[in-house]
Amino acid sequence: VIEVCDLTKVKLKYCGVHFNSQAIAPTIEQIDQSFGATHPGVYNSAEQLFHLNFRGLSFSFQLDSWTEAPKYEPNFAHGLASLQIPHGATVKRMYIYSGNSLQDTKAPMMPLSCFLGNVYAESVDVLRDGTGPAGLRLRLLAAGCGPGLLADAKMRVFERSVYFGDSCQDVLSMLGSPHKVFYKSEDKMKIHSPSPHKQVPSKCNDYFFNYFTLGVDILFDANTHKVKKFVLHTNYPGHYNFNIYHRCEFKIPLAIKKENADGQTETCTTYSKWDNIQELLGHPVEKPVVLHRSSSPNNTNPFGSTFCFGLQRMIFEVMQNNHIASVTLYGPPRYSSVHLWPAGASRGHRLQREAQSLSLDSWTQELSTNKEAGEVNPCPMHIGKTWGSFCD
Known part of the structure; x- marks a missing residue:
């Protein structure tokens, strides 16, 4: 337009x-x-x-x-x-604009001359099971030869799926090499974890695969090299990471718990606003965590803070204008070899402890970026409930 x-x-x-x-x-x-x-x-x-x-x-x-x-x-x-x-x-x-109506107009397809060997995501669907997100299904566009549906003279359209627990090799075979690999240096949210092992220094660091043209980051566990998180970026103007990622056109099914609405789901998209999502849920969401991007002498943040809401194993980073800046998807709690469970511990007890020990893993670093880490404002007036509640 x-x-x-x-x-x-x-x-x-x-x-x-x-x-x-x-x-x-x-x-x-x-x-x-x-x-x-x-x-x-x-x-x-x-x-x-x-x-x-x-x-x-x-x-x-x-x-x-x-x-x-x-x-x-x-x-x-x-x-x-x-x-x-x-x-x-x-x-x-x-x-x-292009089309018959201003309200229904859509951006034209990217010219093939702009692909330059990259792969872009036409759409990203969040797959979920009974408890929360399970993985991503990506509809990808590429120029040149290769397997896939021939959309025009040179464009290829194909689908790939990645799931929590996939290995590093699985992701590489599905999506190809990332544009960048980023290794986490610290976890500023560790102080809020209820785990008794939170003070034990890690011998190795989790790492991200950054797919900038897909608008997706994938976090791998440093010990198992399995997928543990996905981060989806909307690339809205006025956000700290604007123009770093291509916009991720995601669709996220949200479970709605209302009277006479058992099993009903509503779809959250890249263009949904947070106040509309709260109306769909039909109940107030817990108070947010305030996220401040730190500044350095050579890198300032003029856009102000954002707000992080925990919901159904997801963290929505919301801008001050109610637009969604990014969505972080968490995998289900899994048994970790780091924890030494007593021999008589039941599976339910283990899962409960694992759920409690899920820290927010540095929203600052993992919420989106591989730039400078942000800092979460620990002021009680912004938190309202315990940090563990955001991991449910």
């Missing part, structure tokens, strides 16, 4: 005839003369905007700037409304 906010700074013409220039004002009469008849416009009474739509083109008129209030009749004739527009009303904004 191309949005023109100030038409006084550009000259525009259609079929070789100017409809906007220093000598010609883009009035509603001029638009009608240049483009001809079209479907009735749409009136937004809340914003006092009148939208006149053509194929691939929309004009917006600001009604509150007129001296006389427009007379709006919702039921005029033939099921249409009527709006009396004064003569000389000028265009406030113009939208240029």
Whole structure:
């Protein structure tokens, strides 16, 4: 979508005839003369905007700037409304897009010349079992030869799936080599872990596979070299990691626990807002953890803090405008060779202890990035409940 906010700074013409220039004002009469008849416009009474739509083109008129209030009749004739527009009303904004409707427009496919040997994700579906996320199913796009469905002359479309517990070799065979491998240097959330072994220094570090063109990070356990976390990035402007990752077009099924809604799921997408998700859940989500990205002399963070909400073995990092910045998916609690369980310990007791010992593993580092670690504000007014509750 191309949005023109100030038409006084550009000259525009259609079929070789100017409809906007220093000598010609883009009035509603001029638009009608240049483009001809079209479907009735749409009136937004809340914003006092009148939208006149053509194929691939929309004009917006600001009604509150007129001296006389427009007379709006919702039921005029033939099921249409009527709006009396004064003569000389000028265009406030113009939208240029591909398709029949501005609301339904989609970004065009990336040109093959921009692939440069990379693989991109058209969509990423989060697979889940009865307790939470189980893995990812990725629909991938690649240019050139290779196995897959031939979408056009040179583009290949194919699907791959990766799961919690997959080995490093499994992921490499499914997704190929990562753009970067990042080794964690510290775990700033270890202090909040209830595990008695939290003070024992680790002899090796967990590591990430960074797939920037997929918008996905995959964390591997340093001891088992198995997948333990996925991080999905939305790449919204105003976030600390903006323009590092390609946007991950994910779909996450959320289990809804309401009366008369047993087994019902709702889908969270890259474009969902957090307040809408809370409405779908039907119950208040626990208070967030405040995440501050640390700064250095050569790297500052002008975007402010974000908020982390724990939900169904996932952590949603939410920006101040309610957009989702990233989603971290946790695998199910598993037996760890690091813990020495008593011989008589039951499987239920082991799983309970493992669930309690799941630290938030440095949201700072793992929530998204392989940049500088952030710091979580431990102030009780921001936390509200124990850290262990975010690992449920």
